[in-house]
Amino acid sequence: MCALRDEHANLAAKDVQVLGISTDTVEAQRQFAEKHQLPYPLLADSEKKVAAAYGVLMPQGYARRTTFLIDKGGFIRHVDAQVKPQTHGKDVLAYLNALPAPIAEGQPMPDFVLPDGDGKPVKLSDFKGKKNVAIVFYPKAFTGG
Secondary structure (H helix, E strand, O other), X not given: OHHHHHOHHHHHHOOOOOOEEEOOOHHHHHHHHHHHOOOXXXXXXXXXXXXXXXXXXXXXXXXXXXXXXEOOOOOEXXXXXXXXXXXXXXXXXXXXXXOOOOOOOOOOOXXXXXXXXXXXXXXXXXXXXXXXXXXXXXXOOOOXX
């Protein structure tokens, strides 16, 4: 948590809001934040619901040290389950710098060429100026929904 504190200005410059979550009490969070002068909120998941929802709740009742990078659209862009406390702040910045920019409304489409079911190439830009296109991603063929 202190490595994130030490990189807080750099993270803020990238428009990142750090939220620390543990299964501790509100009072324990307050004391920890004060002791280490943390400039970001520590949230108390004392009912362990959030840790369970994110799949990091350990059988002992505490959260496994894991970082989720979530973009402005609400999508998880990276999960680090091998957090190194000493370099955590720099590691998060490195992950942020390595992430491709999210695709957003109003941005040009990334072009692609992919084979269809008959093996014939389909190029997205071939439709430009001719048709509206709906690109629909799905998990795998023959999956429900």
